[in-house]
């Protein structure tokens with residue numbers, strides 16, 4: 270039985286065990302068993318005699334609930350090494366695939382600049398999306414900036430150069446690890462690995478980190494949030510070099526006194542190639558340290 274179609278039917282409302290048994294051509298017992306499978310995924314499905322099954326909005330995080338919300342093929346792992354590594358393996362099997370890889374936990378989560386990415390199991394979003402922007406490799410960083418800004422807009426947060434998602438005070442909510450594969454002068458794929466702190470409360474040894482739940486004071490349903498982020502990423506026009514205006518509007522970095530490596534100064538502009546202008550110098554890679562209070 271197609272569990273995604275079953276969930277769709279329940280979500281539409283008014284479906285009883287017998288109408289669904291008829292529709293899917295199976296017994297009522299099989300429908301009941303499949304509903305139990307959906308509940309095991311965390312979906313909150315109430316069954317009332319006569320009124321049928323009802324889905325409580327927002328709950329559930331697993332292969333069926335995600336496939337139901339996202340148009341791409343979803344590969345869900347309770348635990349994997351790294352969703353970026355998994356996406357790379359899937360691409361090795363099928364070069365034309367554009368999967369979404371999601372994990373509840375990672376054993377070897379990777380961050381930018383060779384760092385690791387740690388995340389409490391079952392609390393956050395850890396995903397990798399295979400994207401195919403139609404650009405030359407030099408424009409790939411620009412695409413990543415545009416995707417980061419689109420996510421910042423969807424979450425109503427800010428971007429810290431280059432691709433961190435931060436609160437208004439600069440606390441880190443999430444990060445992006447983008448891995449590029451190019452052939453000749455064209456980008457073949459970008460594996461966009463995204464980690465967002467959603468419901469985690471403690472960041473003992475990371476004083477600058479926070480989560481959406483900590484900021485908003487409520488737990489947040491991860492499946493609809495993930496679907497919103499995917500939609501925002503996919504809406505960015507990468508048929509050519511994308512606009513960076515949204516990044517500039519969502520920036521936490523521009524106008525601040527910062528240090529990046531050896532360079533200290535005012536972050537005055539984001540160049541069209543993605544470079545950050547600090548004290549008149551173009552910075553192409555590095556970590557931004559904020560030197561003054563955020564205005």
Ligand code: BTN
Pocket residue numbers: 350351352353354375377378379380381382384386394395396397433443444445446462463464
């Ligand atoms: C950063 O250093 O800020 C980037 C962190 C990116 C972490 C995400 S979690 C999902 C995906 N899989 C990984 O191994 N890394 C990225």
